[in-house]
Amino acid sequence: MNNNNMLLDIASGFVILVCSVAGIIIVKNNKIDPMGQAYGPEFFPSLVLWLMIVLSLVLFAKSFYTFYKQRKVGVKSSVFSFNKIIAFKLIAFIVLTVSYAFAFTGIGFFVSTIILLFFIQYLYGNRNLLRISLMAMFLPVILYLVFNGLFNIPLATVFS
Numbered sequence: 001m002n003n004n005n006m007l008l009d010i011a012s013g014f015v016i017l018v019c020s021v022a023g024i025i026i027v028k029n030n031k032i033d034p035m036g037q038a039y040g041p042e043f044f045p046s047l048v049l050w051l052m053i054v055l056s057l058v059l060f061a062k063s064f065y066t067f068y069k070q071r072k073v074g075v076k077s078s079v080f081s082f083n084k085i086i087a088f089k090l091i092a093f094i095v096l097t098v099s100y101a102f103a104f105t106g107i108g109f110f111v112s113t114i115i116l117l118f119f120i121q122y123l124y125g126n127r128n129l130l131r132i133s134l135m136a137m138f139l140p141v142i143l144y145l146v147f148n149g150l151f152n153i154p155l156a157t158v159f160s
Contacts, residue, residue, distance in 0.1 A: 006063045011090045013059035020052040044153050092123055109155040113140040
């Protein structure tokens with residue numbers, strides 16, 4: 001793993017961790033009536049945010065382990081050197097994530113998730129437009145079917 005990828009992983013992990021913790025605080029402070037549902041409306045956001053925290057910690061651990069392993073074998077590297085491309089990707093990631101949070105309630109789950117998945121995959125190096133498009137289209141449908149059908153948790157949609 002080169003230094004740019006390590007820095008990007010550490011920076012992305014940090015941003016995801018901070019945004020997830022902030023999201024959990026917001027969800028916990030906004031008590032919503034569960035309307036007779038077993039899990040309630042805050043279940044899905046809380047589940048996703050906790051999973052994001054776990055995955056960001058895994059990303060941190062992987063990056064620091066790789067850095068430590070490289071240092072141990074004598075590779076001189078500095079993870080914390082500034083790189084304009086990394087900074088741009090990090091800022092773009094933050095903007096996309098915040099925009100998704102606002103768009104989720106405005107234009108609904110499907111459209112906002114498709115847009116987010118498309119741009120995040122492209123931003124992080126996936127250039128296969130067919131693969132990006134398929135993933136961006138099918139993942140929201142699968143998530144919707146799982147949460148709406150299996151858990152009976154409605155997601156914000158413009159089609160409701």
